[in-house]
Amino acid sequence: MTLSEIKSILPKLENVVFKLEDGTSVPEHFHVTEVGMITKNYIDCGGTFRNEKTVGFQLWNADDFDHRLKPIKLLNIIKLSEEKLGIENLEIEVEYQAQTIGKYGLAFENDTFILTNKQTDCLAKDSCGIPSIKLNVIQSACTPGSGCC
Incomplete structure (x- = not known):
């Protein structure tokens, strides 16, 4: 998600809710620090020089359990x-404290x-000797249900 995308979403929300892909919720009292x-x-x-830029958000859980970040507040932080x-x-990259x-x-x-x-990845597989996986597609006159396969 890009910064412009989150800016277009926030005004339409009543609350800012984050979850991990496994369904675990980020506690409602998180802060964007x-x-x-x-x-x-x-x-x-x-040996290839690379340059990457991302927008970084950091989420942090505090002990102020009554805290709730509202969409307009996050939008104002982004604009500032x-x-x-x-x-x-x-693209947005989010830092969030789990076990690390x-x-x-x-x-x-x-x-x-x-x-x-x-996920991490090797960006120079050809230089490192990592074989690339190539799929060989075999053309066949067989069709499903014809009994030849």
Whole structure:
């Protein structure tokens, strides 16, 4: 989800609700403690220079159980971050503390923001000697139900 997408969703909501993909709810008393632009400059294992930018949100659970972040408040935090930090319309990456700090993508479904799992990957498989999997499609005159397969 991009920053412009969340900005278009928030005004339509009564509450801001986050869940993990496994259905676990982020407690209702969470805080958004950071909104910022994250820039990552690095060299992959194949020697290629890479530059990635994302918008970072950090969710944090406090002990103030009566706290509830309203959509307009989050929208105002986002707008202030855009003004002060020059944040672009980029993909959102969410940091959330479970057993350790996790990084998640963000999706939206049924009035709920879903923290989507992210995976690591080798960006230079050809340089690292990691074989790519190729599927061989065999053309056949067989059709389902013909008895030849």
